[in-house]
Amino acid sequence: MPVRAPGRPPIVLLTDFGYADHYAGVMKGVIAAIAPSAAVLDLTHGVPAQAVSVGALLLRQSWKYFPPKTIFAAVVDPGVGTKRRAIAVETKAGARFVGPDNGLLWPAVQEAGLVRATELSNPRYHLGRVSSTFHGRDVFAPAAAHLWCGAGIGAMGPRISGIMPLTEREVIERERELMGTVVHVDGFGNLITNLERDRVERFAARFPTRQLLVRIGRSAPMEIRRAYGDASKGTALATFGSFETLEIAVREASAALRFNAGVGVSVRVAPKGSHPAIR
Numbered sequence: 001m002p003v004r005a006p007g008r009p010p011i012v013l014l015t016d017f018g019y020a021d022h023y024a025g026v027m028k029g030v031i032a033a034i035a036p037s038a039a040v041l042d043l044t045h046g047v048p049a050q051a052v053s054v055g056a057l058l059l060r061q062s063w064k065y066f067p068p069k070t071i072f073a074a075v076v077d078p079g080v081g082t083k084r085r086a087i088a089v090e091t092k093a094g095a096r097f098v099g100p101d102n103g104l105l106w107p108a109v110q111e112a113g114l115v116r117a118t119e120l121s122n123p124r125y126h127l128g129r130v131s132s133t134f135h136g137r138d139v140f141a142p143a144a145a146h147l148w149c150g151a152g153i154g155a156m157g158p159r160i161s162g163i164m165p166l167t168e169r170e171v172i173e174r175e176r177e178l179m180g181t182v183v184h185v186d187g188f189g190n191l192i193t194n195l196e197r198d199r200v201e202r203f204a205a206r207f208p209t210r211q212l213l214v215r216i217g218r219s220a221p222m223e224i225r226r227a228y229g230d231a232s233k234g235t236a237l238a239t240f241g242s243f244e245t246l247e248i249a250v251r252e253a254s255a256a257l258r259f260n261a262g263v264g265v266s267v268r269v270a271p272k273g274s275h276p277a278i279r
Contacts, residue, residue, distance in 0.1 A: 009070040010039040011144045014059055015136060016047040016076045023134070027073070027141040030127065034145035043072075046187070050078040052104050054184050054263070056166050057192075059097075060107035061243040068094035073136075073144040076104050081132030086120040086139045087163060088153045096153070098143045100135070103166030114163070121157035169194055169264075178203045178269040180246070182216070185262055189254025191216065193267045195246040200224075200269060210271035214238035216248050216259055217266065 011031060017023040024045045031040055043062055047055040055076035063072060077084075077100040085101040092113030097105045098120065120126075120139055125146045130138040143156060169181040171194060180195035204212050213221035224238045224246070231237040231251045236258060241247045248255045248267065256262060 008038070008148070009067045010041045011035075011071045011073060011148055012041045012043050012066060013045070014043040014047065014055060014062075014072065014074040014076075015045045016049050016051065016055060017045045017136070018049075019045055023136065027075075027136050030137055030141040031145040031148075034142060035148045038145065038148045041066075047076050050076065051263075052076050052078070052102055053166060053168065056104050056107050057184055059104070060111060063095050063097075063108045063112060064093070066095070069096065070094075071096045071098065071144045071147050072108070073140045074099035074104050075136040075140055076100075077102065077135060080135050084164075085160070086135055086143075087117050087160065088120055088143055088147065088156055089117045089163065090115040090153050096147055098140050098147070101160075101164045103164050106163060106166040107168075109163060116153060117160050117163050118153050119157040119160055122155065125151065125156050171195060171199060173199075173203065176270055180267050180269075182248075182261060182263055182265045182267060185256045189250070189256040189258075190241070191248040191255045191259070191261055191265070191267075192241065193246045193248070195267065195269065197240045197244040197246070200240075200246060203269065207271040210273070212269055213272050214246070214248070215268045215270075216255075217261055219259055221270075221272075222248075 015024055028040050031038060059074055079102055087101045089097040089105060089109050091109055092115055095112050097109060099105050120143050125143050127138045127142055172179040180193045182191045183194045184192040212224055215221045222236050222238050225231055228249055228251050233252050236250050238246055238248055250258045
């Protein structure tokens, strides 16, 4: 039985393949055939189908918690089989990424610092026959495994000048209102927004004597609490989650169900007494 190589970084998988099908397991099988000693970890296979922006968010929030030189194989790829590029990326922080060049890798790579990116076009680092529908198996898993075994990114294909940015939802700041958007619904039904703590605190500093309130859709304004447990059971609240973004929650229940809300719904922050009506 192969022994895990001490001190070697893992290969981490993120996909929208779900848990009912065999796709993620087959990716692991390909990696095991090429790099049998590699530790392979699942970040998640629960990204909503084709939700590139959600996968990008989860990858950006997670990569820094893994050992240096970890290899992330990320596959949320509605353009599989088209002219979109398959790429590998080295970063200043040491993390390496492989995946489709559709914006999925962009936020994480931007944080980690782009050093070099190449197109995964060298067939030596593919499976023998590349399908038009499963590059996770045929391109990305082999590339990740060969990187783990010591292949250089430069050997996998030509260098490219940059990678595809992700078009992210904009945070809008007005005189007395900060408006963001729900960008993810987690497994507890919490509504995760694109309003980061630093941005909200800078906005709050303009109103030093006023409490900030949060409103989602046409809901009643709610307070920003320190923790879920600071609200009574069944009460809606806003809080900053573990990744420092504002989220809407209901203690011991689902905010997604309570507000019938999901990705794309507006969330507004304003000082108490001036929260605008939802137009």
